[in-house]
Amino acid sequence: MLKDCRCGRCNRLLARVGEFTELQIKCSRCRTLNHVRAESPEQSPIKRRSSQPN
Numbered sequence: 001m002l003k004d005c006r007c008g009r010c011n012r013l014l015a016r017v018g019e020f021t022e023l024q025i026k027c028s029r030c031r032t033l034n035h036v037r038a039e040s041p042e043q044s045p046i047k048r049r050s051s052q053p054n
């Protein structure tokens with residue numbers, strides 16, 4: 001599934017990406033450097049459990 005990656009300033013469509021965790025992309029229109037982080041909803045519940053303190 002592709003996600004639209006838009007500029008946070010001018011809302012220009014910068015890219016369409018599939019699987020990613022983190023992305024830095026510069027807008028060619030307003031030259032804002034957009035830093036996008038993909039939220040991963042319950043991708044690895046086991047890892048999440050082990051990351052707890054104790």
Ligand SMILES: [Zn+2]
Nearest residue numbers: 007010027030
């Ligand atoms: Zn822009």
